Amino acid sequence: MAVIEFINGANKTYGAMKRVIEYITNPAKTETHLVGGHNCDVNNAYHQFVLTKRHYGKETGRQYIHFTQSFAPYDKVTTEDVKEIADKLVQMEAFQGFQIAYAVHTDKDHLHTHFVVNTVNSETGLKWKQSAEQLQMLKDFSDDLCRDKGLIITEGxxxxxxxxxxxxxxxxxxxxxxxxxxxxxxxxxxxxxxxxxxxxxxxxxxxxxxxxxxxxxxxxxxxxxxxxxxxxxxxxxxxxxxxxxxxxxxxxxxxxxxxxxxxxxxxxxxxxxxxxxxxxxxxxxxxxxxxxxxxxxxxxxxxxxxxxxxxxxxxxx
Structure with missing residues (x-):
């Protein structure tokens, strides 16, 4: 099974956004074929995030959303499976127009994917605002993708x-x-x-x-x-x-x-x-x-x- 977790933080500076993108794409934690970009080039994600914010004049407030999708150590899932699940997850309607940099990390005893979302939509200029209902749909869709890979979802x-x-x-x-x-x-x-x-x-x-x-x-x-x-x-x-x-x-x-x-x-x-x-x-x-x-x-x-x-x-x- 996979667990979606949103990481809290003010994230109000470009410096923090740059550091988190560098962190998730660090070669010591991931590999080239395990990183991806949705509506952006992952290797140039920071600059593209900034350009989008400047284009719409929305450079203040929260700069990014950071969440992870983690798999238990006992899950029989490969790095390629985890990357494929991440590729499909970012195709959700909720992410339409949002730039996302993401990477599967292999440096722990469990596989996990980090996602960094630009809070300003590149198509509409609107800022990220998801209701509890929409966030639950994200978690439900994550569960469905895991079922598609043969992982049985259990809920406590x-x-x-x-x-x-x-x-x-x-x-x-x-x-x-x-x-x-x-x-x-x-x-x-x-x-x-x-x-x-x-x-x-x-x-x-x-x-x-x-x-x-x-x-x-x-x-x-x-x-x-x-x-x-x-x-x-x-x-x-x-x-x-x-x-x-x-x-x-x-x-x-x-x-x-x-x-x-x-x-x-x-x-x-x-x-x-x-x-x-x-x-x-x-x-x-x-x-x-x-x-x-x-x-x-x-x-x-x-x-x-x-x-x-x-x-x-x-x-x-």
Whole structure:
């Protein structure tokens, strides 16, 4: 899995911007074929950043955004894979027109990519301003790119992004709303259209009322409980507009077979779980399987326990 981390700092001087670009492209930390530039020449990125700022008369304030994408030491991923993931990440719509210098670093026990973004857009002159919703979409897209390389994404409590009360209930294994959240999240990750999303939710046991004339989407749980998309946390992540954008991004950038294989594998996992409805986790199987538990179960199945698995699929997951 990969973790996106934004590095804080005032970054209000050209000197700081020059130093960070020199740092990420330092030959002692990376190699020539592992550096890249989006909307700029990475070898001349500093000067091009400055020219853009001067052209639009925006030389004050924050000069750059610095973030990293880090991979765990146990990830079976090559430097070329990490560079390819970075190349695709900067193609996101959020980065359109922004100049980005980036480089894969190999000097630590884990591979990681540094990205430096010019805060002034070279096409519009507007300054970088991303909402929490857009930053979450960046992290979600990063996860999708990792899945495309066969890396299984696991999310702990921080990744869940639920409110405190819902979190406490989830810890007891009793939250039907958190179970719904997980079903929606898994369906969104794999769907390439509204109809496909609804079909996946139906397979998880949920009814979906998504009509154009209504502002919100309504979900009905297998037990008959109802919930609108605005009640899922964070609500801005699950608006109709954001879901449709995600489906389109999945269609454009993801391998359809890999997306389908992963969610079908999850359905197989759920079918093989003991039918223990007397236990709270029997009612909420996705909650039971979340994180490492799901990871372990997937690995178990990939070894051939309980489900036939061919080498082609194994290389893709």
């Amino acid at each position: 409590h921080k990744g869940a992004r639920i409110n405190r009360g819902e979190y406490r209930t989830k810890e007891k294994g009793q939250s039907w709303k958190y179970e719904l959240f997980l079903a929606v999240k898994e369906s969104v990750h794999s769907a390439t259209s509204k109809d496909e999303f609804i079909a996946y939710m139906n397979k998880f046991g949920y009814k979906v009322d998504w009509r154009d004339e209504r502002k919100y989407i309504s979900f009905t749980t297998p037990e008959g409980k109802k919930c609108r998309n605005r009640k899922l946390y964070p609500p801005e992540r699950f608006t109709k507009e954001n879901l449709l954008k995600t489906f389109e991004m999945n269609k454009q950038y993801q391998d359809k077979k890999i997306l389908n294989d992963r969610i079908e594998l999850l359905f197989n996992v759920l079918r093989l779980l003991p039918d223990d409805m007397n236990h709270v986790y029997g009612k909420y199987p996705l909650t039971r399987l979340e994180g490492e538990a799901l990871n372990d179960r997937l690995n178990e199945l990939k070894k051939g326990k309980g489900l036939e698995w061919d080498h082609q699929h194994e290389s893709e997951l």
